[in-house]
Amino acid sequence: MIPSLNQEIASAINASCHKLFGTLPPRLVLETPPKVELGDVAIPAAFELAKVLRRPPRKIAEDLASALELPEFVRERRVEGGGYINLFLDRPRTMALLLAPRPPRTPEGPKTIIEHTNINPNKAAHIGHLRNAVLGDVLVRTLRHLGRRVEVQNYLDDTGVQVADVVVGLAHAKELVDSGRAAAMAREIEEILDAFPHDLPGVPARQLGDLTWDLYALVGRTYTQDPSLESERKKTLHIVESAALGRELSGEEARLARLGVRLAEAIVRCHLLTMARLGVSYDVLPRESDILARRFWDRAFSLLKEAGAVQLETEGKNAGCWVMKLEGSSEFAGMEDADKILVRSNGTVTYTGKDVAYQLWKFGLLGSDFEYEPAPYVDIDGQPLFHASDGISPLYRSRHDETGADPSARGRFGKGETVINVIDVRQSYPQKVVKEAVRRAGFPEASSRSIHFSYEMVALTPAAATEMGFELSEDDQKRAFVEMSGRKGLGVKADDLLDQLVEKAHEQIAARSGGEPVEPGRAEAIAIGALRVYMTRFSRNKVIAFDFDEALAFEGDTGPYLQYAAVRANNIFRKLASQGLAGRLSSGERTGLATRPAAQCDDNLWDVVRTCARTAETFEKVGDSLEVSFLVRHALALAQAFHHLYHTHPILQAPDDATRLARRAALELVLSTLEEILDVIGVPIPERM
């Protein structure tokens, strides 16, 4: 419940067990009883001891309970159920302790690098990317809250096939299916890119994401209908890579390469704008093109070769490729062909190969680094559009050479002790390969600190897909969910969903404001709250079958429910002030709380306090398990407890000052706890609902 108190209780149990039974409980766990009436801390140790001592747990609990020498904080002990020892805390003192000011934590210790978002810069972001970014962002905020040093990286695959695909679409628009529409879109896209970094008059920045989304879908359809275009794809990818490697290119090739560079750069701005809307930010944007230009792979390759981790195949289907043999290792057991190609027979490096180099760099083990420059995204006045995750520092991106690089940023990024990659579960296999490669390159400790934060995908319910005008096959209609597919253009765009949320929030506000004008930030805040909670309230390994009704819900287990609790708490303090009553607790009141009669803390009030008290351990649990839904569910439980209290314990109309003080104290605690948690989940608290 309270970390320091838990420790005292734990050592008391151990001491008494030793004295009474001459043995310690195999595992010492402290639980929280399911109901307030049952107490504040539950000790199930008697169940464990029953096995060892071969005596009924209830008996053991009774003996142990009376023998325990507990801290003064514990007011009462009871044996409940089959053998639980339940402790009741001194309510006023606990409350005073919980309300005592805590010094803010400054980050310290070794650095944890978290990579998330990582969207192919060739089209608008969809709701699957949203899950990635929100989970990653909440993880970042949680670890920071726990006092760790965290660096946020958003990797840009600016020289990948997906970028090449859209370049193909632009260069060969007339050969695509629906060529008329394709050509029109291509023209508009090129105009937008020509004007970049400025926007065309009247054309919103996100238009580019929408257009490329559609164009990419046409390219995808064309590939399946007319495979001859595939050769253009290979050629284009080669051009894009060659440019990054600094090779001389002919006129047309150079034009295509430049197109790819500008496309990626402009789409990244779309993504960053979308994420900024949600309050998601990054410290550095490492680019794949710079990994190529800086020859990171060459370094990684020699490390792997020196360690004997890779070998050149001379025969078989992988002849001419450099592969990492995985057949023997247990992690890859049972796989038919577990070997992973890192260098293709034509000499080019696979994505996984580049990822190995990137991973080694993240740990500072590559012996090579990027240069860095501030990300080039500015508004009309030349002010930066984005900041680093501290909200102050500039957002940097990697750079391949010194020209234009910021020398003061040199060496600032990477060199993490722990690296967490937020990537969906479908990429478990390549992630395992990367981890294994780091190990075999001679860095077992770095390998063990390579964490794949995996989560399940966001898919669409057939209903949602149909609602958006997609025609599903009969088989698909029967499925529980259908996978999104950029190549089919099947998916819900992040900004579209946000817009719908904002619109709905606006309607709801307008419906209750009685004609008063609605300030624009309110609907946006509610939309963000709804979205962030929707993306984080499920366990990581649960597929989210996206459903419009569910995503747009504002009642029950939702962001607005949390926000409403905080708004209500704020309203009470506001109202108290407007009536000339004491509102927020003074420091004298806080310390004086400890000696007040316990009677003012009835069970209902205490239930809320008890929930607040579990916050610290919830944060710890999230840090240990990397399961952010624990935090969200805790917030929901707290909000629920408070909404209940709100109806049973009026403060303005409290019967007397003493009662009011106890209630104000509980309110103070709820509000500060809610603010603390919502800040970490990234749910903004509006002034009013």
Added chain:
RNA sequence: CUACCCGUAGCUCAGCUGGAUAGAGCAUCGGCCUUCUAAGCCGAGGGUCGCCGGUUCGAAUCCGGCCGGGUAGGCCA
């Protein structure tokens, strides 16, 4: 074929390393706005925890085997 994930109320999900009467939200039904905003609260109904076996004083939870659904096993990422 192999590995991993999922299977709990009509729907969406919790259930923390085995333990208190299996809990929330949505939906349904019934109440509560002259009282700090009803995006709220109170109450009711609704469960063979996929199936079978094992371990245990005790299993939704651990183990084994099935069944159903999903994902991965590309010189794509």
